[in-house]
Amino acid sequence: MLIRGNLVHCPELGQLDILRDFVLAVDESGRVSYVAPANRPESQQMLADAAEPPLVIEQGSFLIPTFCDLHLHAPQFLYQGTGLHLPLMEWLDEYAFKAEEGLDNDPVLADKVYKRLATRLIENGTGAVLLFGTIKTETNLILARVMQEAGIRGFVGKLSMDISSRPSYMEESAEASLSEARSFSERCCDLVAHLPDHERLVHPVLTPRFVPTCSDELLEGLGQLSAQADLRIQSHMSEAHDELEWVQRERGSHDIDIFAKHGLLTPRTVQAHCTFLDPPLLTQVAEYETAIAHCPLSNAYFSAKPFRLREALQLGVKVGLGTDIAGGYDVDVLSCMRHAVAISRMREGERIVATAGTSAEQETNLSIDWKEALYLATRGGAIALGLPSGTGSFSVGSPFDAQCIRLFDARTGEGVGALDFFDDLSERQVLSVDSIEKWWCLGDTRNRQQVWVQGKMIKFGC
Amino acid sequence: MLIRGNLVHCPELGQLDILRDFVLAVDESGRVSYVAPANRPESQQMLADAAEPPLVIEQGSFLIPTFCDLHLHAPQFLYQGTGLHLPLMEWLDEYAFKAEEGLDNDPVLADKVYKRLATRLIENGTGAVLLFGTIKTETNLILARVMQEAGIRGFVGKLSMDISSRPSYMEESAEASLSEARSFSERCCDLVAHLPDHERLVHPVLTPRFVPTCSDELLEGLGQLSAQADLRIQSHMSEAHDELEWVQRERGSHDIDIFAKHGLLTPRTVQAHCTFLDPPLLTQVAEYETAIAHCPLSNAYFSAKPFRLREALQLGVKVGLGTDIAGGYDVDVLSCMRHAVAISRMREGERIVATAGTSAEQETNLSIDWKEALYLATRGGAIALGLPSGTGSFSVGSPFDAQCIRLFDARTGEGVGALDFFDDLSERQVLSVDSIEKWWCLGDTRNRQQVWVQGKMIKFGC
Numbered sequence: 001m002l003i004r005g006n007l008v009h010c011p012e013l014g015q016l017d018i019l020r021d022f023v024l025a026v027d028e029s030g031r032v033s034y035v036a037p038a039n040r041p042e043s044q045q046m047l048a049d050a051a052e053p054p055l056v057i058e059q060g061s062f063l064i065p066t067f068c069d070l071h072l073h074a075p076q077f078l079y080q081g082t083g084l085h086l087p088l089m090e091w092l093d094e095y096a097f098k099a100e101e102g103l104d105n106d107p108v109l110a111d112k113v114y115k116r117l118a119t120r121l122i123e124n125g126t127g128a129v130l131l132f133g134t135i136k137t138e139t140n141l142i143l144a145r146v147m148q149e150a151g152i153r154g155f156v157g158k159l160s161m162d163i164s165s166r167p168s169y170m171e172e173s174a175e176a177s178l179s180e181a182r183s184f185s186e187r188c189c190d191l192v193a194h195l196p197d198h199e200r201l202v203h204p205v206l207t208p209r210f211v212p213t214c215s216d217e218l219l220e221g222l223g224q225l226s227a228q229a230d231l232r233i234q235s236h237m238s239e240a241h242d243e244l245e246w247v248q249r250e251r252g253s254h255d256i257d258i259f260a261k262h263g264l265l266t267p268r269t270v271q272a273h274c275t276f277l278d279p280p281l282l283t284q285v286a287e288y289e290t291a292i293a294h295c296p297l298s299n300a301y302f303s304a305k306p307f308r309l310r311e312a313l314q315l316g317v318k319v320g321l322g323t324d325i326a327g328g329y330d331v332d333v334l335s336c337m338r339h340a341v342a343i344s345r346m347r348e349g350e351r352i353v354a355t356a357g358t359s360a361e362q363e364t365n366l367s368i369d370w371k372e373a374l375y376l377a378t379r380g381g382a383i384a385l386g387l388p389s390g391t392g393s394f395s396v397g398s399p400f401d402a403q404c405i406r407l408f409d410a411r412t413g414e415g416v417g418a419l420d421f422f423d424d425l426s427e428r429q430v431l432s433v434d435s436i437e438k439w440w441c442l443g444d445t446r447n448r449q450q451v452w453v454q455g456k457m458i459k460f461g462c
Numbered sequence: 463m464l465i466r467g468n469l470v471h472c473p474e475l476g477q478l479d480i481l482r483d484f485v486l487a488v489d490e491s492g493r494v495s496y497v498a499p500a501n502r503p504e505s506q507q508m509l510a511d512a513a514e515p516p517l518v519i520e521q522g523s524f525l526i527p528t529f530c531d532l533h534l535h536a537p538q539f540l541y542q543g544t545g546l547h548l549p550l551m552e553w554l555d556e557y558a559f560k561a562e563e564g565l566d567n568d569p570v571l572a573d574k575v576y577k578r579l580a581t582r583l584i585e586n587g588t589g590a591v592l593l594f595g596t597i598k599t600e601t602n603l604i605l606a607r608v609m610q611e612a613g614i615r616g617f618v619g620k621l622s623m624d625i626s627s628r629p630s631y632m633e634e635s636a637e638a639s640l641s642e643a644r645s646f647s648e649r650c651c652d653l654v655a656h657l658p659d660h661e662r663l664v665h666p667v668l669t670p671r672f673v674p675t676c677s678d679e680l681l682e683g684l685g686q687l688s689a690q691a692d693l694r695i696q697s698h699m700s701e702a703h704d705e706l707e708w709v710q711r712e713r714g715s716h717d718i719d720i721f722a723k724h725g726l727l728t729p730r731t732v733q734a735h736c737t738f739l740d741p742p743l744l745t746q747v748a749e750y751e752t753a754i755a756h757c758p759l760s761n762a763y764f765s766a767k768p769f770r771l772r773e774a775l776q777l778g779v780k781v782g783l784g785t786d787i788a789g790g791y792d793v794d795v796l797s798c799m800r801h802a803v804a805i806s807r808m809r810e811g812e813r814i815v816a817t818a819g820t821s822a823e824q825e826t827n828l829s830i831d832w833k834e835a836l837y838l839a840t841r842g843g844a845i846a847l848g849l850p851s852g853t854g855s856f857s858v859g860s861p862f863d864a865q866c867i868r869l870f871d872a873r874t875g876e877g878v879g880a881l882d883f884f885d886d887l888s889e890r891q892v893l894s895v896d897s898i899e900k901w902w903c904l905g906d907t908r909n910r911q912q913v914w915v916q917g918k919m920i921k922f923g924c
Contacts, residue, residue, distance in 0.1 A: 077882070078884055079896075080904070081899060081900040082899050082900050082903075083896070083899075084832070084903070085831055112884065116882050116884075120880075120882070297804060300807050300808050300811075301804065301807050304810075304811030304814050305811055305812070305815060306808060342801070343762070343808070345763050346768060346805070349703070349765060349766030352766050356703070369547055418907075420542070420582070422574065422575055434541075434545070437543060437544050437545075438543040439543075441544075441546070442543045442791060442792065445880075
């Protein structure tokens with residue numbers, strides 16, 4: 001496949017590259033094999049030699065990498081956008097556990113909910129997603145199959161939990177839980193074993209729900225299993241005030257120490273939230289090369305503290321964004337980016353007010369801007385997930401995971417969706433940072449024209 | 463007009479009434495003349511006697527009052543969603559003043575921008591809006607005409623500013639500024655003088671931009687003009703760190719004292735932001751019966767502090783919501799509500815962490831929930847604007863300002879827009895709080911089927 005048009009990506013934090021009128025080639029295995037300005041002789045030659053006409057991204061549109069969602073509870077999509085009035089631990093009892101148990105008892109419903117979720121993810125430009133599932137292996141295999149069939153990179157976590165406030169919703173012992181985790185991991189890999197490597201989109205992830213639901217024995221076993229089988233790990237860490245209190249009371253420790261002790265902080269780990277980690281603890285996370293899924297909306301609702309995003313980035317922690325459905329109510333990573341920026345600006349505001357007139361006034365700015373948020377949603381997320389080299393940017397060798405964003409109709413000049421432009425169409429034909437920022441602020445599913453994962457188109461809209 | 467269906471409103475803060483299967487009648491002047499359960503004999507009689515078949519709001523849809531947007535810079539819609547990286551005072555210089563001057567110099571562009579804005583407001587369910595315009599009288603008359611023709615309650619503020627950091631964008635003297643303010647007010651009223659009272663949707667608002675752009679003489683004159691001609695007033699108060707520093711440095715005072723001294727804090731006044739007001743100052747605002755436009759998104763970007771929303775409400779301040787286009791980038795009041803709740807929950811989180819283990823731990827909860835946000839966006843906003851008695855709720859005598867929200871297709875059960883439902887259609891036929899909350903969290907323009915202002919339909923979509 002040969003594509004010609006504008007490309008936009010953030011290869012590094014804070015860097016937004018607008019690659020105007022580029023040629024990009026995708027090979028048989030869905031990887032980028034060439035990317036360079038169209039006016040280069042080599043590009044011209046490729047265009048001239050192409051067996052099929054290239055896909056031309058029209059003026060008014062551009063390609064950017066798909067989004068990575070680093071934290072999403074698939075079964076909670078069932079009740080997305082409801083019941084957000086309770087503190088975390090009560091909310092889990094009242095809503096989350098009940099919904100998850102419901103899907104584990106009803107595979108038809110699970111299939112329906114997961115298919116709808118997949119549709120919504122594609123609509124919203126999410127190409128890779130790290131999923132929390134349910135306890136039951138079969139239900140997680142449904143989830144894996146649905147994601148594979150939808151063409152989304154699905155990292156599927158069968159929940160491991162041998163302790164629960166809801167006695168009907170837990171595994172019967174650490175041993176039984178470990179055995180199921182092992183079994184799910186094997187069966188999830190089996191699902192795609194017949195496919196060539198590059199078409200294997202789903203992968204199992206070891207998923208101790210969080211410390212309050214896992215015995216030390218279970219955590220220890222999962223740590224060993226991850227090391228033996230080279231499996232990814234995800235969990236929640238230091239999320240909420242009531243959760244931290246619980247862990248301190250019941251286990252006499254901080255959950256970062258518990259995870260560390262059991263070998264669960266690894267370069268293959270993504271921990272959601274981490275809102276209560278101070279810089280020394282974030283330094284530990286960086287040293288373990290563990291990634292953090294920053295979930296700004298659900299943090300605002302459930303965490304009592306905003307995540308120290310700027311500090312984490314400065315300390316070298318791998319960070320990406322998570323929607324945290326249904327603790328966050330919106331599956332849209334674009335919305336997640338907006339929350340991340342707004343909350344970071346509030347943190348910076350607080351810092352400014354607190355340090356006004358002191359020598360610290362001009363120190364580190366704690367806010368991030370929209371370009372940095374876009375990095376986190378694309379390249380940052382891909383790094384956190386350990387996706388193949390270059391994923392989340394347009395570079396030779398990286399998988400072609402991309403979305404086509406339509407800003408305006410190149411013929412009429414009319415903005416698409418919620419976007420309005422009042423300048424002359426002729427001025428707008430050269431894609432500007434301002435236009436991209438406008439999309440970042442105001443865009444929605446209506447601006448998303450196509451989505452590709454590993455070179456394969458998984459959505460074609462209007 | 464006779465309507466039968468589900469109505470939802472928030473007549474008081476914290477109260478969400480679901481009026482299932484009601485009959486509502488609208489009289490010739492666009493006011494609600496009857497509202498009662500459909501199963502009452504009187505309602506049945508009205509349905510039987512109706513000359514025309516009633517409008518039946520189908521299961522899966524409901525009516526709620528239109529939103530009030532208490533703070534929006536109409537000319538800044540020109541560059542909505544761009545350039546949000548600067549501090550407030552630099553942002554004004556770099557973007558706002560330039561855009562406003564641009565529209566004042568180009569009536570064709572002003573007409574175009576304002577028409578597009580009106581379309582967007584209706585799409586987003588905004589029935590009443592308090593607008594900041596530009597300096598030039600003629601441009602504000604265009605704005606007023608556009609709003610009147612679109613059928614939106616437009617409270618139009620011709621900017622008064624005799625000081626400016628941009629020398630080309632200011633009025634030449636306090637006297638000239640006052641004379642123009644007077645002239646605009648008269649001409650704006652003249653625009654609709656030929657219409658019956660209930661069809662007059664636009665009104666002039668005296669609009670000292672903010673203290674940094676207004677001399678004491680101008681402020682004094684505007685205070686007198688408001689008192690003489692019973693005119694509404696709007697401005698910005700105590701918004702941002704750099705603005706407050708400026709006022710303190712240049713005027714040696716706090717802007718609330720400056721406004722008060724010149725008679726600009728009145729029951730007819732709406733002040734935007736007020737983020738830096740502490741409870742004693744909020745008490746003063748309550749005593750003046752001045753309303754506050756809470757603009758959560760732009761506060762996150764520009765104010766360095768979140769507004770003390772819960773405290774303001776407890777102290778009896780009239781509060782509504784403002785999108786603050788383009789300091790806020792989203793014209794959607796639904797989005798504004800979401801920000802208001804998220805930010806209030808962050809404030810509450812901070813309070814919890816700060817007071818943990820102390821006697822203050824259980825004191826006032828600073829967060830608001832979605833129902834309270836819905837009150838602020840409807841009834842709260844209507845009270846702040848001084849709209850006719852009952853506006854923002856469905857009550858006899860109030861203007862019929864309503865929007866029809868479609869949650870799902872009553873025949874297929876499919877959710878509309880971003881809404882997904884997985885329960886049985888039969889269970890869902892009785893409108894639940896959960897369904898409304900789901901819309902509040904996830905709804906967008908696709909869920910908005912119709913909008914009426916003063917009984918007149920101003921949008922009919924799919």
